[in-house]
Amino acid sequence: MGTVVDAAIKVANGSAHTNKKVTVVFVLGGPGSGKGTQCSNIVEHFGYTHLSAGDLLRAEIKSGSENGTMIQNMIKEGKIVPSEVTIKLLQRAIQENGNDKFLIDGFPRNEENRAAFESVTGIEPEFVLFFDCPEEEMEKRLLSRNQGREDDNIETIRKRFKVYMESSLPVIDYYKAKGKVRKIDAARPIEEVFKAVKAVFTPESEKVAA
Numbered sequence: 001m002g003t004v005v006d007a008a009i010k011v012a013n014g015s016a017h018t019n020k021k022v023t024v025v026f027v028l029g030g031p032g033s034g035k036g037t038q039c040s041n042i043v044e045h046f047g048y049t050h051l052s053a054g055d056l057l058r059a060e061i062k063s064g065s066e067n068g069t070m071i072q073n074m075i076k077e078g079k080i081v082p083s084e085v086t087i088k089l090l091q092r093a094i095q096e097n098g099n100d101k102f103l104i105d106g107f108p109r110n111e112e113n114r115a116a117f118e119s120v121t122g123i124e125p126e127f128v129l130f131f132d133c134p135e136e137e138m139e140k141r142l143l144s145r146n147q148g149r150e151d152d153n154i155e156t157i158r159k160r161f162k163v164y165m166e167s168s169l170p171v172i173d174y175y176k177a178k179g180k181v182r183k184i185d186a187a188r189p190i191e192e193v194f195k196a197v198k199a200v201f202t203p204e205s206e207k208v209a210a
């Protein structure tokens with residue numbers, strides 16, 4: 001299992017060339033569907049490293065990078081930052097981490113993200129974990145998240161939902177057509193959602209017959 005990511009390493013390091021085989025699972029779903037919450041559980045139980053594209057972009061704003069203001073404005077508007085920026089952050093995070101199994105949360109968010117990541121890194125996801133949740137439930141969760149996120153206000157939330165419907169769902173459909181989507185009903189309590197997630201990550205050979 002695993003995909004060679006020579007291209008990712010080359011871009012991140014300039015001329016350096018390392019072979020690193022990685023397994024990647026994309027974690028997708030609407031804003032507030034519970035991606036980050038479930039990724040923490042998966043990390044704990046299955047030894048993956050969690051890379052949230054949104055968290056990497058927010059860290060980039062805080063670092064005072066030259067792209068910081070552009071990223072901040074895009075996030076406030078609920079828009080998707082150009083792939084070039086996000087892919088560099090993901091590549092660097094993969095490169096710097098000793099692990100070989102990654103959950104990439106909130107990426108690819110649109111067709112541009114998807115195609116660019118594939119052509120730059122050559123990485124195909126092992127599968128796509130898709131948290132399916134009704135909008136009313138996601139809105140309720142986001143409005144009570146209380147993590148001080150600038151985009152957790154009703155105006156930006158509505159814009160994020162629109163971008164999700166128009167740009168992110170087609171990416172999920174793309175992977176569905178390839179038989180790669182593992183859909184989870186995310187409108188249940190956290191523990192119940194994790195039970196379903198565990199079933200996806202547990203190899204058939206290790207599943208105990210009921």
Ligand SMILES: Nc1ncnc2c1ncn2[C@@H]1O[C@H](COP(=O)(O)OP(=O)(O)OP(=O)(O)O)[C@@H](O)[C@H]1O
Nearest residue numbers: 030031032033034035036037141145188189190193
């Ligand atoms: N199954 C659940 N039931 C109720 N609340 C949940 C559930 N899963 C997550 N939450 C809560 O909903 C909020 C959003 O969850 P989380 O941050 O994991 O979503 P997300 O998909 O990562 O959102 P975003 O795309 O905005 O980063 C958090 O406050 C979290 O504690």
Ligand SMILES: Nc1ccn([C@H]2C[C@H](O)[C@@H](COP(=O)(O)O)O2)c(=O)n1
Nearest residue numbers: 053054055078079080081106107109
């Ligand atoms: N691939 C991505 C992922 C995220 N962003 C920006 C735009 C999102 O609204 C914001 C927050 O992401 P989240 O933490 O909710 O996953 O970050 C992006 O531009 N491209």
Ligand SMILES: [Mg+2]
Nearest residue numbers: 035036052054
């Ligand atoms: Mg999140």
